[in-house]
Amino acid sequence: MNFSNRVHNMDFSPIRKLVPLSKAAEDRGIKVYHLNIGQPDVKTPDTFFQGITNYNEKIVKYSDSQGIDTLIDSFIRSLSDSNIYFEKDEIMITHGGSEAIQFAIMATCDPGDEILSPEPFYSNYNSFAKVSGAKIVPFETKIEDNFHLPKKEEIIAKITDKTKCIMLSNPCNPTGTVYSYEEMRMLGEIAKEYNLFIISDEVYRQFIFDNVPYTSSIHLTDILDRVILVDSISKHYSACGARIGLVASKNKDLMHQILKLCQARLCVSTIEQYAAANLINTMGSYITDVKMAYKKRRDIMYSGLSSIPGVICSKPEGAFYILAKLPVDDSDAFAKWLLTDFSYNNETVMFAPASGFYATLGLGKSEARFSYCTSIEDIENSIVILKKALEEYNK
Ligand SMILES: Cc1ncc(COP(=O)(O)O)c(C=O)c1O
Structure with a gap:
């Protein structure tokens, strides 16, 4: 066979x-x-398990493909704590950050297209790109620079007419690097000049140490229609097995297209969504x-x-x-x-x-x-x- x-x-x-x-x-x-x-x-906080116990429907139904309202509202509130503001129709709940990345690639890349990424990068980016027929084109970051980004010219040199996006995790898995405002600005400029999307994987966004300032891609206000945010409860709330994440963008046309991908897989696990909403709503310290x-x-x-x-x-x-x-x-x-x-x-x-x-x-x-x-x-x-x-x- x-x-x-x-x-x-x-x-x-x-x-x-x-x-x-x-x-x-x-x-x-x-x-x-x-x-x-x-x-x-x-x-994992008890509130997650309480959310599961409190689920009192008689049928485990499909939820909306976009996700349940209470979970989307919870994410909107928790993201706003980091000065990240989204409206309801700009967010889709996904099976973890993994599905969010997959959908972002599928919605922006055709087979043969290229995705720029600082390397080393989260290893599954290779797999997600390959299943979509796209290819990661890396630009190197070095241990002696604490894995911070190279100069703009080095990144631009990798761009071809097939390049569709820049994808990065910030803070970075595997290096732990947090990109500075200047670095993020530079990526924003490149995205604007070369008509690219930025797939911004921020699943570790809450874990930044020593008061290092954080710039989310969504803080790059002049390229908001180019930014696709990936987030997840896996790491932040120690709930990796719940498989709850989100893909979000201010580009409503893009989100309209991503909704087709969400509808094709019907919905994210209904009970886990309720539990996640309960979890995010009651976090305390x-x-x-x-x-x-x-x-x-x-x-x-x-x-x-x-x-x-x-x-x-x-x-x-x-x-x-x-x-x-x-x-x-x-x-x-x-x-x-x-x-x-x-x-x-x-x-x-x-x-x-x-x-x-x-x-x-x-x-x-x-x-x-x-x-x-x-x-x-x-x-x-x-x-x-x-x-x-x-x-x-x-x-
Ligand atoms: C950078 C990065 N993005 C995405 C993921 C996927 O996370 P999730 O469990 O939300 O699918 C991981 C998991 O390790 C990760 O390290």
Whole structure:
């Protein structure tokens, strides 16, 4: 049997592809610290579960394709806390930020079209682009610049008559970089000059540390009709499995087209939408507390990694990831070895090899992405293990 070129062209996620090896290690009785994935260990607020219990319909019906009113209203209110203002017909509820990205690409790109993205980028961008027949065209950001954007000329040099959008996550997964007002302005200028959309993935928007100022793409007021915002409750409220996100744009014509995609998949899970509305409506100090916890973990992860001989990294400004250069030639091989051949006190570490976050072949080969949305104890133990492992690996 033959399968489509579409699936053949896709890669397995660098975040999940080593799971069979970690499962095998766990079957051998080894404890694995999962620093590969952005699955927060923080408790989902009770209000989410109360929202599920309070659902008292007798039928689990389809909801509107756009999403339920109370959830859209909740998002409108919570976005306005970040000075992001949308009207009801400018928002569609999606199955997580993932579906929002997919819809944004499908609504703006035809097969063969190109999407500019600073690399390294969230690895699934490659998959989302490929299933739509589009292609990510990367412009490189470097560890020595804290992964901030290159000069405008370097970005413009990548534009062709096939370029339709710029797509970025801000704060960035995998680097934790928060782009400055000047950087965002520059992207806005490029979008205007070259008639492009900006797909602005802001699913980590609430996790920015050290009072670093935040510029949402939606704050670029002269290009509002070009901005497509992607947001989600997955990371902000530690509700990854709920699969609730949104795609939003001031470009009502674009949203009208995206509605067709929403209608084709009928609706987002109805009960989860009610629960999410209840969650967003009653947040209190939850986000502030979680942000403080992540900042502490970021500091421990950064100083721990920096203390390992040969490891180079810069301090992330947001999200909950750090991208480090390891003293190895091939972080993929090292990641596998950690799971198949190494343990220290019967424990080992799993991370995401960084080459999967680059589109340019050969880049990121010695880099690794570590997630720090796990406990301080786990982070500290992982640093000890990683140090021992690198000593042994490089013997
Ligand atoms: C940058 C970025 N965008 C989007 C997503 C998808 O999130 P969701 O769970 O909302 O689909 C993730 C998940 O890790 C992410 O890191």
